[in-house]
Amino acid sequence: MNASYKNNYKKFFRRTYLVFAGMLIAIPFIIDAVAGSRPQAFSFFNKNLADTIQPVVRKDSSKVKRPVPVAVPGADTNILSPDADTSKGTTVDTLFVPKISKDTLDAPVHYKAKDSIILMVPDKRFYLYGSANTKYKSIDLTAEKMNFDQETGILEATNAKDTAGKLFGGPIMNDGGQSFESDTLKYNFTSQKAKIYNTRSQYGEGYIHSAQTKKAADNTIFGFKNGYTTCNLDTPHFSFRARKIKVIPDKLVISGPANLEIEGIPTPLFIPFAIFPITQGQRSGILPPQYVVNQQKGIGLENGGYYIGLGEHFDLTMRGDVYSYGSWSLTASPTYRKRYKYNGGLNLSFANTRFGDPAVKSEFSTSKDFRITWNHSMDSKARPGVNFGAAVNFGTSSYNRYNVYDYNTRVNNNIGSSITFSKSWIGKPYNLTMGLNHSQNLSTRDVSISFPDATFTVNTIYPFQPKEMVGKPKWYEKIGISYNGVLRNQANFKDSLFGRQQMFDAMQTGIQHSVPISFSIPVFKTFTLSPGINYSEYWYAKKFIRNWNPNKPNLGTGDKGALDTTYQAGFFTARDVSASMSLSTALYGMYTFAKHSKVKAIRHVMRPTLSASYRPDLSSSYYRLVQYNKEGDKTPMSDFDGAIIGVPSPGTFGGINFGLDNNLEMKVFSRKDTTGNHEKKVKLLDGFGINGNYNLVADSFKLSTFSIYARTNLFDKLNISASGNLDPYQTDARGRRIDKLIWQQGKISLGRLTNASISMSTSFQSKDKKSKAKEQTIDSIENAQSKDAAFAAQQRQLAMVRANPGEYVDFDIPWRVDLSYSLAYTNTIIPDSGGVVRRITQYVSFNGDFSLTPKWKIGLNSGFDFTNMQIAYTNMYISRDLHCWQMSINLIPFGTFRQFSITINPKAGILRDLRINRSRQFYDL
Template sequence: MKSSYKNNYKKFFRQTYLVFAGMLIAIPFIIDAVAGTRPHTTVFFNKSLADTVPVVKKDTAKVKRPPVIPATVADTNAVLRGTDTSGSVTVDTVFIPKVSKDTLDAPVNYKAKDSIILMVPDKRFYLYGTATTKYKTIDLAAEKMNFDQATGVLEATNAKDTAGKIFGRPVMNDGGQSFESDTLRYNFTSQKAKIYNTRSQYGEGYIHSEQTKKAADNTIFGFKNGYTTCNLDTPHFSFRARKIKVIPDKLVISGPANLEIEGIPTPLFIPFAIFPITQGQRSGILPPQYVVNQQKGMGLENGGYYFGMGEHFDLTMRGDVYSYGSWSLTASPTYRKRYKYNGGLNLSFANTRFGDPQVKSEFSTSKDFRVTWNHSMDSKARPGVNFGASANFGTSSYNKYNVYDYNTRVNNNMGTSITFSKNWQGKPYNLSVGLNESQNLSTRDMSISFPDATFTVNTIYPFQPKEMVGKPKWYEKIGVSYNTILRNQANFKDSLFGRQQMWDAMQTGMQHNIPISFSIPIFKTLTLSPGINYTEYWYTKKFVRHWDPKKFNPGTDTLGAIDTTYIPGFYSARDISASVSLSTALYGMYAFSKNSKIKAIRHVMRPTLSASYRPDLSSQYYYDLQYNKEGDKSRVSYFDGAIIGVPSPGAFGGLNFGLDNNLEMKIFSKKDTTGNHEKKVKLLDGFGINGSYNLVADSFKLSTFSLYARTNLFDKLNISASGNIDPYQTDARGRRLDKYVWQQGKISLGRLTNASISMSTSFQSKDKKSKNKEQQIDSIANASSTDAAFAAQQRQLQMVRNNPGEYVDFDIPWKVDLSYSLSYTNTIIPDSGGVVKRITQYVSFNGDFSLTPKWKIGLNSGFDFTNMQIAYTNMYISRDLHCWQMSINLIPFGTFRQFSITISPKAGILRDLRINRSRQFYNL
């Protein structure tokens, strides 16, 4: 039957109505056949379609027979026996029709939106209009289909509309594989297919083929192909290959291939190509990147190999090599065990060469290393026990010569923290042991503390019965706790690491603290809290200092300096104090008129007043030290600078006072759906003052005043400030006098000795997509998990932050982050009368905005008002090229200037196929 019958079959039936009137009887059987390809219950119907053998029935006895049991295919030639009322045996044999050889082993479900035509003599089906066919795992959709039952071949084609535009292209899905083509022929018997002008997807890649053969095992053979990661019908780029073979869920293999961009062949040829389409871990080569560095010469960076060693372990090896002789090597193993732990380690070694080796006076080398380690333990692995590590240490010059990203360059500090903690379930005991290391890359100061242990016993109530009955008595509220600290710490220059000077600088100390406290409510609004605190200090070294008039002082280039002697041994000191405190909260409310947008302002004051007494138990630990030629002395301790602290000198018996304030405002808001149409706005989260007055001191009874304030205005502007005020006067030499500033007739609390203020804010576009992206990034950054996939997300997030130009989110039209910090110090130098005032200001800003939906510009920078210079600056421009991305990075100022341009595919499978040109300049 021709395709032209589609428009003429109604006329055909009208003209031959009388001749083929009997065909109307067959319509129900045709409808029944749509449900699947199986033998029909009508004998002649089966014969005309499948040439099946007629059903033959043999009746061996004309007697009354029992009901016949339905038979299946397996029941063919089965004998069914029964017994009549007379006891004679009758036999009835039922023959089931044989199944035709071309019958399928599974049903075929098909339907069409326009019409379905069955040509019985030709054994063909015709389907028109959004036709679909399902057979086993195969799902085929096309505008037109026809099936030849004699050959078992199904052909699917597209159609053209009145404008000549093709629509309804055949789309075949088979076990996760998808094929889109112009014409498709599928053999149900052999399960092979021939596809013309097809487009199929495998993982992140797409293959365009003129002809494709699909084998029964789903292996694909393509002829005249193009492989690309661009999802357009006409891709921006592709690798053109004559032959391609696809092994499902494993590899795409091609012969010689040529790279085409916008359909134009390029000079780039490759002898063969292997594109993995498997999911999960696999080993492979990591291609290097070509760079040009003014300091190191031409080089290849980040080349290496990835070793996939199973579910629990992998290893990445990368290396750099340069024409001037510099090189570096990095090993990055990671490990994981689900529901137990995961972590990663980075070991980096670098050798940087400077100058010409032929000129020894100008030639030098720098050998550096850096080690980073992170480890986290799943809380479900061992309840009550936790072990974690975050290590980052190395030589101070490693970042100077081997790191170029913005965040690492502006950070001069590195630190390590390894902790083990345990809490006993159902008991008040807690133990924490750790190693802490900090390193300042600019000053080259290092501090190592190990072991750093803390053991605490939470507050227990020894006089409290196990079962409380009625109101507790005052002595039942007495609580006792215990806290001990063990520290072993050394402070030194990084050049002394591992040497004797580092061990000489090591200090060991232990502090024990036992507080006893309880609280009593009085007058319903006041809380009285008496307490006793005992502290004991243990030391292993004593510092004895004295003035040596014959010692050379490098600071003044004269004779006369302080000489220090370290005396090892076991030394102890102790301190005890008793206190009683009184606290309450006072509320004030000011209501506005009903027509005002401001409903009310509430002020909360929380004053605290405490009296304490501490006897002088530390006089034996202090002595007078001469510190200049004039014979001036100061009171110092044998344990000054100890890592566990020193008991305060003298006795104290006085008052401690403090006042904390909170200010809130309630305004009218249309967004409030509760009916009150009110919204709370915090004006000040907290601001206050703290100080003390010593009644038993012979001088300087009043302490300095400590001021603080913090707020978050409109949920956008974070502000925090702090400062200290000295209430005493000073003489011409800068020494404090036991006279208050206000005794001079000034209306002032005193002299501001130091203050600081910091502000930060962030703005971004208001569209929902950008908000969702920011929330997703924040959730990844702030969440905690030990799953390997989560750890990979964290590493990827860090990579995005370190390389903002290459990982641009075009869904966020614009965003800006601003921060400002100001610090002020007012120091008077004794004996000189000089006043040193220092103000430091710094502004940092970073952000980006989209010029168009495809162009984005970003900037990370700041300004140092102290030195009046622009801080480390990183500028980038990114262009979305659909399946590719271009980024331009520029560092225009500073010691390390850099320019780079990178064009790379977005797909991860071709991430290493990128064009990178960079120039780096180093200024001494």
């Protein structure tokens, strides 16, 4: 309908049928006036209601049950509905009851328009102009223009043209979560069917562009001349073109023969049919494999398998790999969860790897490996005071070498496991922790297992303190006592001995009890005095007896002569007791600069500590002198050296412990400070100090080594930490320490530097405009971890990020640089030879990326080892954002495991298996 036609009908209403139209429109208002009040701003239409309203004879209102107004969801008024609830016998005293036709609609239709709404009485049509909106049950339709035919029950929605001839206001239909955008839409209210032209609809991550679409009453969609894509542009970069497509809501998108088009250009890739799942929630199904080419294993299919959904709390994923050279692997990954209780996942992997040609035995080798990982976490609110967690990683030493392609995992020689149970008695000072710990060196094949380990502690209690404190507490009321008990069981063995008798023979058991008694009182107002007594007792199940054997081969030098160690089982005890008294305080110093100086002041804080302690020699009975070299030199060794709970120190100690900690800050002028002082605090040194002790009762070497340290964070960007040890004693020509201090030689020095280290790190990056949105996403993931199995899925995702950094770059950050540097120094004197071994290790690592353009990014992770003068592990990548696709090139050019790969894949998860990947691996075994 053109604009002039619309205006003529407006005049026609005003001049000719004004009275007739007024009477017709007044009828619904008369009915509503007697049935219930209704705001007049609300409009509705019903084809049969206009033709079937008949007067009825008035009856006794007490006997006639009448429909009552009901609320329509989302509406701002109450309207009459044939589905009104009259089960409670609600009656309304009224004169007329409208007779409802059998073919009337089963729900009201609500409509509105921004510009105008026109009723064509002779044609029984409604015309809506300007951002028209119609709602019927679950259907919500918006368009620039609409017209409704009461005779046929068909609503037609179209777009419009602006003054420049550009189309706008196309129909958008939302129905039960389905969305349709089109040029023209026709909907039949009676049959609830629709026909849509030039439509674009979304199903999950996918979009369907269709020339014509038919919507059935059950919401099934039939499309003609279609294109399926995950690109959200009106003209997509790629699509699968199919003549016919059927959409079963919340289940599948099914098409006939389809052809892949890229940028509108058909490709030679045809598929006989396609099935795209659009289900929501847990569904069992096949996991398609990925085609790969491996240099050592041949052509293969990876990660193919089956997913089994076993309900809300449990599921199982089965995956497998198979290669043309005979290698294969199987992985079972069950996960479990119970909201607000616990969640976890288990991985069981078995692999059979074949290398070389079986016909050439010298070049052929096989490796059968396994790996078990398990993670479990418990919601802290499930059982207050009780917690159980597990992080298990156990397997053969060669599994990572042959079956893992992530460089960091492959070169990591240490794996470990931990299973812990803890309980805290609420309202009581008791705490119990039990666990199993495992550590394994994949290079040396050494395994250490601790089980069971247990720790029971009693927090500090004050036995002399009254239940209700009155006035200032007495000194004895501050006396506190606590208890700490440790049970250790540990076995160290080679992985080939797992489960054998040798593993149980290597098991050690020990228990340690510790009872500290302490209290603190202020003295001289600024000092704190803290006396204390500590008693420890050790229980052992084995004694180590060591003797010099001149005929035993020395594995370290190849010469004859080494220590023999035998074990004696039984129950053995040792004990230790010590008394101490410490005094501490804090001293403040301030230096103020000139009034107009940018540096306002520098503050220095010193925290000296001084303590005296005494420990009698209670361990002399199990210490004896043992020869350790062929020259006949002897050293005191304990029968319990090497025990897992430690051993008391030999000899008597009565001396002084001292320490000094410092903090340095300054105030500078800052225009950003809005408090009015225009000052800003800058930390120069977070802490730096020295610690040591002096043994008054020792017959030699009374002064200990000095431990020095420093740490700071300059300008909130540069983290610096340093530490070292100083030995104050001289050495003789054979490299042995002698009881003479270095400064007795006339040198002004605290001692000889035996070791030192320093590390620095910093990070720079440009501003991320989407940082807040990403933080919200991270928070939502963290919250989901306590509700379901999202944690296990996130761990798999992080592993993929580490393995393919080029596929997971952040294009919102134009550039980023991370730098770190470490320096370590050791100065060791070898006894008997007098030789001095000085070793310096330096390592610098850097990683970062930058954007050549908003869609191209280049990244590098690398480092340099100054000790060996070689480049460390290096990974270079190039990424290209192709809107709905992404391309990445990864290169590891150096090292034992070198790799090159190029990958092009869609971003949408539903098409994650539609990827082009070419990779080459090179091993230096």
